[in-house]
Amino acid sequence: MDSPFILVNLKTYQEGMGSNAHRIAAAAETVARETGAVIGIAPVFTEIHPMSHHYAIPVYAQHIDAIAPGAHTGHILPEAVRSAGARGTLINHSERRLTLADIDACVQAARRLHLESVVCTNNDATSAAAAALRPDYVAIEPPELIGSGVSVSKADPGIIERSVNAVRAVNPDVKVLTGAGIQSGECVKIAVDLGTCGVLLASSVVKADDPEAVLRDLVSLL
Numbered sequence: 001m002d003s004p005f006i007l008v009n010l011k012t013y014q015e016g017m018g019s020n021a022h023r024i025a026a027a028a029e030t031v032a033r034e035t036g037a038v039i040g041i042a043p044v045f046t047e048i049h050p051m052s053h054h055y056a057i058p059v060y061a062q063h064i065d066a067i068a069p070g071a072h073t074g075h076i077l078p079e080a081v082r083s084a085g086a087r088g089t090l091i092n093h094s095e096r097r098l099t100l101a102d103i104d105a106c107v108q109a110a111r112r113l114h115l116e117s118v119v120c121t122n123n124d125a126t127s128a129a130a131a132a133l134r135p136d137y138v139a140i141e142p143p144e145l146i147g148s149g150v151s152v153s154k155a156d157p158g159i160i161e162r163s164v165n166a167v168r169a170v171n172p173d174v175k176v177l178t179g180a181g182i183q184s185g186e187c188v189k190i191a192v193d194l195g196t197c198g199v200l201l202a203s204s205v206v207k208a209d210d211p212e213a214v215l216r217d218l219v220s221l222l
C-alpha cells in the first residue's frame with residue numbers, strides 16, 4: 001500500500017494565513033521528508049502559488065468552480081489553480097457545498113487538467129454517489145464533528161467503514177479519506193485500519209502552538 005495521505009486544510013483560519021501558513025508548510029515538508037509520509041496542504045487561493053513553489057509538498061486548492069475560461073467574475077478557474085502549481089483540489093467541502101451537477105463538472109474539469117480531485121461527502125450514501133463520478137478521492141466527513149475536537153475515528157468509526165464499503169462497491173479505484181476532529185496518530189491509525197488511505201484535517205494542526213509536533217504525532221503509528 002502507498003504511504004497514507006495526510007491532507008491539511010488551512011481553511012480561512014487566521015492561524016492558517018501569513019507567516020503561520022508558511023510555518024505549517026515548512027513543518028509538513030520536514031515531517032514528510034523525515035518519515036516518508038505524504039503530507040499535503042490546502043491553503044487559501046493566494047497562497048497556492050508561493051507554497052507550491054517554495055515547498056516540496058503537494059498543494060491543493062480548497063475549491064474550484066465548474067467554469068471554462070471566459071466571462072466569469074469572482075470565480076475560481078480550474079486552469080488558474082493548475083497554473084498556480086496545485087496538485088489537486090477539494091470539491092464540495094462541507095463549508096463549500098455544490099450541486100451534484102457542479103460536483104460532476106468539477107471532477108471532469110480536474111481530470112481534464114490533471115488535477116487530483118478530492119470530493120468531500122457527509123455520509124455513506126453521498127460517498128457512493130460521489131464515487132460514481134470517478135474522482136481520485138472521496139473524503140467522508142460528518143459535518144457535526146468538523147472542528148469539534150471530537151474525532152470521527154473514535155466517535156463514529158461506523159460511518160468510515162460504511163463509506164469505504166459503499167465507495168468500493170461503486171468504484172474500487174476511488175480512494176477514501178476521512179476527516180473531522182482528527183488530532184492524533186491513533187485517530188489516523190483507526191482510519192487507515194478501517195480501509196481509508198488517509199485523513200483530511202484542519203484545526204488540530206492549524207490552531208496548534210507547535211504544528212510540527214502534531215504532524216509528527218499524526219504519522220507516528222503508520
Ligand SMILES: O=C[C@H](O)COP(=O)(O)O
Binds near residue numbers: 009141147148149201
Ligand atoms: O477539511 C477539513 C475538515 O473539515 C476537518 O476539519 P477539522 O480537522 O478542524 O475537524
